Amino acid sequence: MSKLVWSRREMLAQSLATSAAVSSMALTAGQAKAAPAGAQEPLDSGIAPGDDVVWLDGSAPSAHEGQSWGQPWPRGTRFEKRGYVLEGAGGTREALQTWPMAWWPDGSIKWTGHAAAANGARAGSLRVAPGSARPAQTLSLREAGDAITVTVGQTVWTVGRSGEALIRSANVGSAQVLHSVRLLARAQDRADDEDGAPELTRWTSSIDSATVEQSGPIRAVIKLEGRHRGEASESAGDWMPFCVRLYFHAGSDSVRLVHSMIFDGDPAKRFIRGLGLEGGVPMRGALHDRHVRFAGENGGLWGEAVRPLTGLRRDPGKAFRDAQVAGEAVPPLDQMGTAVRQNIEYIPAWGDFRLRQPNSDGFSIVKRTRPGCGWIDVDTAGRAPGLGYVGSPSGGVAFGMHDFWQRCPVGLDIADAATDTARFTIWYHAPDAPAMDLRFYHEVMGMESYEAQNRGLDVTYEDYEPGWGDASGIARTTEFRIWALPATPPRERLAQMGKGLATPPRLVPNVARVHAAGLFGPWSPIAAGRALRGKIETRAKQELDFYIGQVEQRRWYGFWNYGDVMHSYDNERHVWRYDIGGFAWDNSELSTDMWLWYGFLRSGRADVFRLAEAMTRHTGEVDVYHAGRFKGLGTRHGVQHWADSSKQPRISNAAYRRFYYYLTTDERCGDLMRALVDSDHALKTVDIGRKVLHRAEPLAGTGAVVADQPLPEGQIFMQFGTVWGSLLGAWLTEWERTRDTRWRDRIVAGMRSIAALPKGWLAGGGAFDLASGRFVGGGKDVNMSHLNGVFGVFEITAELLELVDEPAFRKTWLEYCELYNAPEAEFRARTGASGKGRALTQAHSRYTAYAGVQLGKPELVRRAWGEFFGAGDREGRDQSRGAHKVTGAAVLKPVDEIAEVSTNDAAQWGIAATVNLTLIGDALE
Structure with missing residues (x-):
């Protein structure tokens, strides 16, 4: 069989052989020059050979x-079963804990996961190398009966397999410093603005299962799953499934908890009034x-004694x-001044303390002596890092939450500090904030029929259908950290811990290594x-800077909102269209996640990484x-993240998660991708093209290709780009993670059956057999849609064609690539159909x-740059202009704006720029 799967190096060689006009069209792995991590400006600097991993x-x-x-490896690299070490400047060698994350088709290693101990990996010029070294610090894990114990230095953590306590206890030496860490949830039966007193119901965590995923010697990972269970005196029933992973590292006094919960209640009956972690x-x-x-803002710390x-x-x-100010034990009382020593019991003891961050711009601290007594205002400031501490010179606990003020309304509580047992609570939704209201935001408005709903879509761009804008089933992940400490730390140390919560130090693979591995x-x-x-490059940087700035200027923060950006801009109001149908929250449209991750890979910028994260x-x-x-399935862009009635695999797309999973080893992200491998079966009962046939003329932009006749049992109509292409990411990732060839076979079945259709990829979609993974009908007509190629299918297919040798599919895919932007006359001559859509x-x-590169056609390279530098995809957008400032009475506050800015345009332009510079950049000048 002739080889039709080309590497970038082979693509370049073919280009050179074909025409000098397209010489050096692609940067090969060996020739690449990269920007170091943290770079802010376009650079042309080499990376030292030892820099495999960087801060x-x-x-x-x-x-x-x-x-x-995660560490990337070029194809052909043998996995070292003996292990790996981290080599640094001066010949240092640190032990690593290693595990395989993904494999190339030939069985060579593609990604490895590595763990380093606390305070390690701080030498310069870090290189991951085969070998072994004795860890300077280790931990141990033991499973016994109904508990799991993890010993890190002098600290012993006990994790429950059942019951309500995630962490049953933590002992430092012989002293217990922590116990009974559990989840809390509160909800009421009506909205705050309804008449009558709401009935408040409480739940606590209940563990169903515990799994040890890693047991050391450097990192231990325990996965707990369960549900929130109503308190015994209440008949609320169980709800809100959760998953919590506990991460322990050798040399660390802390445990990191990655907690994910699913809201599975009725939004009209369950109004969340508090979500917390208590110990x-x-x-x-x-x-x-x-x-x-x-912890306070800008490295500050508020600290007092009880x-x-x-x-x-x-x-x-x-x-x-x-x-006392330093957090140390005071001298013996017989050395204290008599006037204070004899009357010390008359000094009030303050038992309860609260920090509340109700919004992204301010927090306050209050305290009281005990329940039944009044609260006293302490102080206010701007943005809290989310760290608290309670304890004494003989032991205590620090506790906190990542992305604290960004997830407002949030809070920290310390209660009963004047008693034998204090309690701390991290509120990841504060109980004294307004109750969450997840109900749909408008009434039916006469849109009972598809005809009326399509008319609504025409005017507001919202795909609405009664009952489909449902929040039940959505989830949220929150990260906590708890330290078990032998004594009250110095104030500087606590401030440093707060800074680490707000901006966690992170090792990442050098972006040049990711590129070199292809x-x-x-x-x-x-x-x-x-x-x-x-x-x-100037526009690419401007666009990234602009969106990072917009998150702050527009305050895109909050429990459900943080991490998303808006879809389209309203030039007249000088605001994003936050309240207009399908123009509000972006929800990954069109591949915004992917654009940001490529932005990080190209630049190594920390701020881009954190927005992408x-x-x-x-x-x-x-x-x-x-x-x-x-x-x-995921939800299309809308006024609420769950509100639009279009439920699509293009939003749940695993292709958007792979970057984070492989760069960071995040197991939760791995779970999310694995959960999608059979998500095509959801389309048996959820008809995502249900309204299209009820239009006199399909709406431009829907990308709708549907079957006009009922399909046999076990078949669904599936579009190539928005559906099948979105599922490829999950199947590819599962195949390379597990080496289970059934996922490869499912991909290949789809590839071969698309190629066998009369019009191939140009058909846009066809009848899909869920059991076999094959397209089994349709494909006789050409159906073009701009949406069929902008949800990661290009990028995933480019990867697949370097992994799987399917000549017929490659041929039909290249035909689509060549003809999509072809002039109408050429398109009609080649396909016999109109290029409408x-x-x-x-x-x-x-x-x-x-x-142009794959087929060795210089005329396509020239045409590609002409298309890229043409009028642009956003009508009215001046592509040469960056942001300008708007001030005065026209706006609530000074803001930066770009007229006619659209996240669709920004994301797709950014991805196109990335690909074009890579494949045909040397043909620019």
Whole structure:
């Protein structure tokens, strides 16, 4: 069989042989020059050979709680069963814990996962190399009966297999410092603005299963699954399934908890009033030796004692004041001034403390002595990192939440600090905030019929159908961290811990290594060039900067919102169209997640990584159904993340999650992708093209190709790009993660059957047999839609064609790539049909470029750049202009805006620029 699966190197060689006009069209892995992590400007700098892994923010932190990352490997690399070490400058060698994450088809390793101990990997020039080394620090895990214990240094953590406590206890040496860590949930039966007093119901966590996923020696991972169970005195029933992973690292005093919950209630009856993580802290020692801390903004820290010894009318002595402020045990009381010692019981003891961040711009702290007494205002500030502490010189607990103020309304509680047991609570939805209202945002408005619903779609772009804008089944993932400590840490150490919560130190693979391994389709790092390349790179940076800035300026924060951006802009109001049908929240349209990840890979920028990370967390959880009738499908863009009635695989698309999973080893992201491998079966009961045949003329932009006759049992009508192409990411990832060939076979069955259709890929879709994975009917007519190629199918297919040798599919795919943007006369001559339905010419220039390289046609390369530099895909958008400032009475506050900006345009332009610069960049000048 002739080889038709080309690497980028072979693509370049073929281009050189074909025509000098397209010489050096692609950057090969060996020739690539990359921007280092953290780069902000277009660079042309080499990467030192030893830099396999880098710190995201450009330099090693002063401290960290342990790291894990994914390391890429070129095809043909043998997996080293003996293990790997991390080599650094000066010949240092650190032990790593290693596991395989993905494999190439020939059995060679593609991705490895690695874990480093706390405060490790801080040498310069880090390189992952085969070998072994004795870990400087280790942990151990033991399973016994109904509990799992993890021993890290002098700390022993006990994790429950059943019951309500996720962490039953943590002992430092012989002293217990933590116990009874559990989840809390509260909900009421009506909205806040309804008449009558709402009935409040409470739930706590109930563990159904516990799985040890890793047991050390450097990292241990325990997965707990369960549901929230109503308290015994209430008949609320169980609800909100959860999954919590607990991560322990050698050398760390902390455990990281990655918690995911599914809202599976009736939004008209369940109004969440509080979501939290609670734990108990034994309090030993005198009240004046008990300490409370909250991290403040910009490295600040608020700290007091339960019974303060400073500011009194009588002075206890400098040694006492200094020790209490520092969090140390005060000297013996017989050394204290008599006036204070004899009357110390008259100094009020403050038992309860609260920090509340109701919005992204301000938090407040209050305290009281005990329940039944009034609260006293303490202070306010801007943005809290989300760290608290309660304890004494003989032990205590620090606790916190990542992305704290961004997920507002949130809070931290410390209660009963003046008793034998204090309780802390991390509220990831504060109980004194307004109750969540997840009901659909408007009435039926006369849209009972498909005809009326289509008319509504025409005017607001909202795909509405009564009952389909349902929040039941959506999810949210939150990360917590808990430290078990032998004593109250110094104030500087606590402030540092707060900073680590707000901006976690992170090791990532060098983006140059990802590129050299040939992963994630055609892309290349930023490189210097002449005028046209500079023009492209300038706009690419401006667009990324603009969206990062918009998150802050427009305050796209909140429990359900953080991580998403808006879809389209309203030039007259100078706001994004937050309240207009299908123009509001973006929900991954068109491949925004992918655009950001390529932006990170090309630049190594930490700020781009963190926006992409937040988006991956959001779009994979909030915009996708994890239970119920829509399970496995995502929701199209709308005023609420779940509101639009179009439920699509193109939104739940695993292709958007793969970047984060492989770069970080995030197991939750892996779960989300695995859950999608059979999501095509959801289409048996969810007809995603249900309204199209009820239009006199299909709406431009729907991309709808549907069957006009009922299909046999076990078959569904499936579009190639928006549906089958979106499922490819899940199947490919499962195949390379597990080496289970049934997923490869399912992909190949689809590829071969598409190629066998009379019009091949140009048919747009066909009848799909769920059992075999084959297209079994249709395909006689040409059906073109711009949506069939803008949800990751190009990028996934580019990867597949380097992994799977299917000549017939490659031929029909290249035909589609060549003809999509072809002039109408050529399209009609080649296909015998009209090219109606084609749009997004600029975005599809990457298809033309790909065909030009693969087919060795210089005229396609020239045509591709002409398409890319043409009028653009957003009518009225001046592509040469960046953002401008709007101030005064026209806006609520000064903002940056780009007239006619659209996230569809930004994302697709960015991806097209990435591909074109990679494949045909040297033909620019």
